[in-house]
């Protein structure tokens with residue numbers, strides 16, 4: 001009998017908040033799906049947009065980034081810069097035809113073990129409902145993972161880097177850290193370079 005599908009989820013968790021929340025959830029014996037494999041980072045500000053793409057290219061079906069709540073980053077504004085990187089990941093996924101629901105960035109403080117459990121349980125269900133990478137997309141998984149690996153390379157390119165730096169700079173200047181505002185900045189500064197490298201989104 002075949003095993004029921006169980007998604008592979010890769011998590012990038014900030015040491016000070018979300019990783020500690022996950023740890024305290026474990027210590028408190030809260031139950032949550034065992035699908036998450038964790039990479040601990042000191043701050044989500046370290047997230048390079050190529051990391052989640054590499055994760056998908058190498059077998060993950062979903063990627064979770066967890067950090068401190070806005071205004072509570074231990075390095076002041078790292079999580080705002082993570083939102084810039086996350087927007088680029090979303091822009092890239094749209095161009096690849098990958099469901100944006102496979103990628104999530106959210107916050108949980110060190111004291112919020114139950115909140116972490118809620119977030120990761122809901123995300124695991126969401127990714128499970130999409131099936132293995134490629135299924136909900138109607139794309140052949142091997143070829144799709146290859147294209148995602150190429151997209152990770154593109155995300156490391158000079159043009160995209162420059163666009164991201166400019167988007168971050170504008171974000172800091174404006175003081176508007178809302179997700180729609182940041183997504184708008186990233187689209188403005190990076191969409192042209194992404195279109196040149198990958199083609200415009202079909203939607």
Ligand code: FES
Nearest residue numbers: 014043067073074
């Ligand atoms: S230290 Fe947690 S997001 Fe920066």
